[in-house]
Amino acid sequence: MAYRNLAKTALRTLGPTAPSKRQLSSQASQLEAKRSDSLPSMSSFHPLTDVTSNKYLYSYESEVKESFDQIVPVLKRVSELQHEQNFVDHAQQLTMAELGFALPTHVLEKAWVRPLDMRGLFSWSVFQAYKKSSDNFFACDPLKGGEQSIEARDFESLLQDCGFHLLDVTPCADGRLAHSIAYVLRIPFSAVRRRSHAGALFDVEQTVNRWVKTEHHRYRQGGGNNAHSPTSYLKIVTYHFSSVDPSHQGCAAHGSDDSVAASAGLQRLYDFREAIENSFCCGASVDLLLIGIDTDTDAIRVHVPGADSSMSLDSWVSALEIYEETQFMEKEEALKKISQRVQECAPSKPETGMVAFITHLVANNISQIDYVRQFHAGLYSDAGHAERFIGVGIGFKEVHLRNLTYFSHLDTVEEGAPDLDVGVKIFKGLNVSRDLPIPVVIRFDYSGRVPGAKERAIADCRRVDAAIAMRYRELVADGLLHTFLTIRDRDQKAPAEAIGSSLDPSLQEAH
C-alpha cells in the first residue's frame, strides 16, 4: 500500500470520483512519456492474449467505475438546484436519470432550512453505486467466474492436474491489488480463496484453520478431490511494487521496498508450512508460491519454487520479459518458451505440476499486460491510491476492480485496527482533503444453513459499525465518515442485503 507522500502525488491521484481530465504534474508528464514509449500499436497483441476477454473485462471495469465517477458531477448539479422551487422533485429526476437511483428524501427536504448535506448525499450515492454493481455481479456473473461457469470448471480441473486441490491467495489490502484474481492472474473468482491483508501478511492461525476445513472436506465428502490423492493446498502471497515510482508507490506496509515486501511474504509462507508440518502428522504439508505484481503495468514476476518448496528472493520469472521474448512466436512455441523459462528460474528442479501451473499464470498475465497497454496506455494513470470506498468485514466476493476498494478484512475493529487505520489515512488524502466523506461498506457473510447465523451477521455488522463510530468519532461527528451495513448468505447466489446505514432517517435525527 502506498499512502505515503499522498500530498506530493495528489495531482496524479485525484481521488476516487475525479470526473474530468487530470491535471498533470511534471512528474506525471514524465510518466506520460514513459507510457507512450511502451505503448504498442493496437494490432500488435501478443499471440497468447485473449482479446475477447480483454474486451468484456474492460467494458465491465469502465462501466462500474463510471457509475462511481459520475457521482460528483451529478451532485454538483444537484447542489446548484438546492434553492429552486420544486427542488426535491428536480433533484430526484436528475439523479434517477443520470445515476439510476433516487437520493434520500429526508436529506433533500432540509434544503430550505440549511445548506444541503452534500457529504451525506455523496456517501449515499457511493453506497447505491456499490449496491448496484454488487447486485449485477451476483445476478449476471459479468466476469464469467461463477461456480457454474465453464471457466471455473476448467480452472478447477487444471488446478487438480497440476497437483493442487485448493488455491488460497493473499494479496495486499491495497486497492491497487483488488483486481489481482480476475484481471492480473485471470483466475475465475469462485475457484480461489482470497483474503487480503495489509502487506499481504496473512494470519497463520486462521490459514491453518482453513487448511483443516479443506482437508476435512476432502476426507468427508471428497471436496476438491479425494483425501488420499497426492495433491496439495497451494498458498500464494502476492506482494507488490511500482516500476515507475519504486520508492514511493510500492507497498507502504513494507516502506515501499520490494525486497522487504517479498522477504516478509516468503517468511510468512514458510511459517505457515512449518505450522502445518509441526501440528499434524502423516507428512502433512502445503505448497507455497510467491508472486510480485507491478502495480503500474500489472506484469507479474514469479519466484519459482523447487520441488522442496524452497524459493529464491533474487530470482524470478518475469512476465514482461517473457512477453517481449515470445511476442512474435506461435502460441505453442510461446507456451513452451514460458515453461522453459520457468524451469530455469527455480533454485532446484521444480515439480512438473508447479511448472505447468506457473506457465498458465504467466500466459494469463500476458493478456493483462496487453489489457493495460490497450486500455490504460501501458501504465495506469492512477499510479497511487484512488479507491472509491473502504470494504470492512468478511466477504466482498464481488469486488474485483483495481482501485475500487481498500479492503479491511476483519472480524473486529479491535484486531483489525492497524489495517483500517491505514485505509482511513488513505481516504483522508483522497476524500477528506476535498471535504468529501469516507464511505465505508461493512459486510458480514454468513451461512444460511446455520440456525441464527443471519441474526449473528447482523449483530456483527452493528458491532463493527459501533466500533468504527467510536474509533473515528471526530470524522463521524463531522459527517466525514459514513457507513453502509450489508450481509450476504454465502450458501446462496443472492446478492448482498443492505440492513442499515449511518444515513438512515432515525440515525440522522439522533445526530
Added chain:
Amino acid sequence: MAYRNLAKTALRTLGPTAPSKRQLSSQASQLEAKRSDSLPSMSSFHPLTDVTSNKYLYSYESEVKESFDQIVPVLKRVSELQHEQNFVDHAQQLTMAELGFALPTHVLEKAWVRPLDMRGLFSWSVFQAYKKSSDNFFACDPLKGGEQSIEARDFESLLQDCGFHLLDVTPCADGRLAHSIAYVLRIPFSAVRRRSHAGALFDVEQTVNRWVKTEHHRYRQGGGNNAHSPTSYLKIVTYHFSSVDPSHQGCAAHGSDDSVAASAGLQRLYDFREAIENSFCCGASVDLLLIGIDTDTDAIRVHVPGADSSMSLDSWVSALEIYEETQFMEKEEALKKISQRVQECAPSKPETGMVAFITHLVANNISQIDYVRQFHAGLYSDAGHAERFIGVGIGFKEVHLRNLTYFSHLDTVEEGAPDLDVGVKIFKGLNVSRDLPIPVVIRFDYSGRVPGAKERAIADCRRVDAAIAMRYRELVADGLLHTFLTIRDRDQKAPAEAIGSSLDPSLQEAH
C-alpha cells in the same frame, strides 16, 4: 449468573477475600436452618461416594482459597506498619512468611511520601496467589486429571465405550460453575473441552469449527478414535439454578428463571446439531445433553435424551432424589437403580451408551453431594457470587474451583464486552463497594509448534489489556481495576508465563 440484588445479598456474599466469620442476615439465618436440616451425620456417606477423592479435593479447595483469603488480613497488618522505621523490610518479611511471596518494592518505597497504595498491593497479592496455584496445578496435577493420569485414561475409554469420541461442555461463565468439571461431574479436566459462556450460550460457529477440527483429527491420525467408528461428538450444556433462593440466585443471564435457562440451553444445542447436519453430508450429526446444576448443593438434574436426541424440558433425572432412593443399597444395586431411573426419564427409548454415560455422571455427582454435605454443611455459605478474580481470554485450563474465577472467554473485548461487563458489575458489588480493586487475569494460550504464535499471544494480551483500559477507564484511573498478563504454550506441560501487569514499575510511573 446472579448479579442482580447484589446489594440485598451483600451480607451473604461477603466477597472474595472476606477473611473472618460471615455476618449473617436474617435471610442467611433461614439458609442456615435449612442447611442443618439437610446435614447428614458424618458416617452416613452414600455407598457410591468416593471418600478418598473428596478428601483430596477438599484439601485442594481449602488450600487454594485460603491463599486468597489470607491476603486482606495480612495486608491490614502491612498497612499498620507503613509509618514505622524499616517498613519495607518488615513488610516483606511479613508477607514472605504469611503469603509466600514478596510485595513490589517500588510500591512499598513510596510509603514515606504518600499513603500506601493498598489497592495495588491487593491486586499484586491476588495475582501472586493465582500464579502460585497455577504453577502448582501444572507441576503437581493436584486434581489427578492430567493427560497422563490413570483417571483421564479410564475416563477416555469409558467415553468411547459409551459411543463418544469428544466431550465438549459449556457451563455458565458464573464462578459458581467453575468447578463443574472436576468437582460436580468428576470428569478429569484433560479429557474434556470446556468453554464457559454467560448463560451457557455457546457460540455455534466456533463449536462447528471445533467439530471440524475433531473430525479432521480422527480422519488424519485416529485422534479420539478412527473416523469410521460409529461414535459421536457429545456437546453438553449445563444451566444452573438455586434451590435455596431460586428467584435471585439463579442464572442472571436468564433472569434467574431456571425454565428459561434450560430452554435457551436446549435451543442452542438444537441449533448446533442443525448447523452440523445442514452443513455436512454423509449423515453428519452430534449427540446432545442438557444438565441443570443446583449451585447451592451441586446436585445435578439430567434431561435424558431419547435415541433421536429429543429432550424434554419438564422431565429429568434428579441426582438428589436418586441419592435418597439409593443411599442404603449396595453399590451394584444402586448403580442399577440409577440406570433404571435414567431410562425411565427419557422421552423415547434412549441409546444404551447414553444411559451408561449419564449413569456414570449421576454416580459421580453423588460423591459431590456428599462433598457439599461433609465440607460445606450441605449448602454453600456463599450462595451468591464470591469470585476472587476475573479470568479473560483463552485458556485457564487450571481453574477448577467454585467461586474462584468469573470467566470471560473471549478473543476480543469488542465481541466479549457483554460477558465482561457482567463480570465487572459483579466485582463492583464484591470489591469496589469495599474500596478494593477488580483483579483481572488476562490469558492467551498458544501452540508453541506454530512459528510466531507466542509473539502473537503476547500481542493479544496487550491488545485486550488496552481494550480493557479503554472500556473501564474510570476504574483503571482510580486504581480500581488491575490487570495481570499471562500466556501459556498449550503443547507443553509448563505453567503459564507472566508477561506484564498494570503494576509494573514503568506503567506505575506513567500514571
